[in-house]
Amino acid sequence: MKSYVILNAAMTLDGKIATKTGNSEISGEKDLIRVHELRKEVDGIMVGINTVMVDNPKLTAHKVSNNIEDNPVRIIVDSNVRTPLNSNVLNDKAKTIIAISNNALSSGNNNEKIEKLKKHADVFSAGDYPVDLIKLLDYLYENGIKTLMLEGGSTLIWAMFKHHLIDEIRLCVAPLIVGGFDAKTLVDGEGFKTMAEGISLKLKNSYSLDNDLILEYDCLY
Numbered sequence: 745m746k747s748y749v750i751l752n753a754a755m756t757l758d759g760k761i762a763t764k765t766g767n768s769e770i771s772g773e774k775d776l777i778r779v780h781e782l783r784k785e786v787d788g789i790m791v792g793i794n795t796v797m798v799d800n801p802k803l804t805a806h807k808v809s810n811n812i813e814d815n816p817v818r819i820i821v822d823s824n825v826r827t828p829l830n831s832n833v834l835n836d837k838a839k840t841i842i843a844i845s846n847n848a849l850s851s852g853n854n855n856e857k858i859e860k861l862k863k864h865a866d867v868f869s870a871g872d873y874p875v876d877l878i879k880l881l882d883y884l885y886e887n888g889i890k891t892l893m894l895e896g897g898s899t900l901i902w903a904m905f906k907h908h909l910i911d912e913i914r915l916c917v918a919p920l921i922v923g924g925f926d927a928k929t930l931v932d933g934e935g936f937k938t939m940a941e942g943i944s945l946k947l948k949n950s951y952s953l954d955n956d957l958i959l960e961y962d963c964l965y
């Protein structure tokens with residue numbers, strides 16, 4: 745069994761989830777409240793290590809609650825043990841799991857960093873390289889994370905789609921165009937070769953929040 749995964753992200757009308765400089769402040773205040781209500785509902789929230797390095801997010805429900813018990817378990821997918829020790833995700837506001845690769849664990853080069861991380865987080869290793877997402881989701885489910893919010897970024901979202909691990913999408917489309925070859929889109933990675941291989945979606949809800957459009961889809965596999 746694996747966790748039920750909800751991908752939540754904000755993108756510009758031209759499909760970017762950050763500008764070429766990594767600025768990702770896209771959606772309006774009402775959408776951010778929606779995001780934090782969702783964080784409060786789910787058991788876990790997962791991001792890739794680049795998101796931690798670029799945004800230094802807290803990944804708590806801080807806009808809607810000060811109660812630590814409302815915060816989801818934070819999961820960082822970090823094959824090479826790059827999580828900075830002063831990251832907000834290592835604060836005491838919620839439990840954190842750092843998922844690393846078996847290669848990073850067995851090389852011996854990261855022992856000191858892993859010991860330091862273990863003072864603030866659980867460290868779980870799966871897959872030689874990169875992190876085996878299927879094993880990770882099994883582990884999360886077995887450890888009580890039945891619902892998991894995936895917040896990004898583009899590389900991790902691609903890997904999760906490639907393995908058919910995303911069940912639902914909640915997307916905020918903001919009325920903005922930023923362009924840029926180097927600006928991250930909702931899904932990057934190597935991509936599928938044909939439309940036939942693409943993930944089919946079923947639109948199940950759409951509504952406006954001030955100037956933002958919220959789209960909700962089920963993934964059909």
Ligand SMILES: NC(=O)C1=CN([C@@H]2O[C@H](COP(=O)(O)OP(=O)(O)OC[C@H]3O[C@@H](n4cnc5c(N)ncnc54)[C@H](O)[C@@H]3O)[C@@H](O)[C@H]2O)C=CC1
Pocket residue numbers: 752753754755760761762766767768770791792793794795796798799821822823824874875876877895896897898899900901903928932
């Ligand atoms: N607008 C929005 O809703 C959001 C925007 N962002 C933006 O996304 C950008 C970061 O996205 P990316 O650079 O694509 O990085 P990412 O956050 O997706 O992290 C990717 C990294 O995760 C690690 N990783 C470990 N195992 C992996 C696996 N099995 N598959 C894939 N990756 C694995 C790799 O080191 C990989 O480089 C930032 O600029 C951030 O601001 C991030 C979250 C939400």
Ligand SMILES: Nc1nc(O)c(N)c(N[C@@H]2O[C@H](COP(=O)(O)O)[C@@H](O)[C@H]2O)n1
Pocket residue numbers: 752753754768769770771772775776779791795799800801802803804895896916
């Ligand atoms: N849905 C959404 N809309 C935006 O406008 C955003 N900027 C994001 N970004 C995500 O939120 C993280 C910051 O979270 P904290 O408030 O620090 O907990 C950021 O890293 C993105 O994951 N999302």
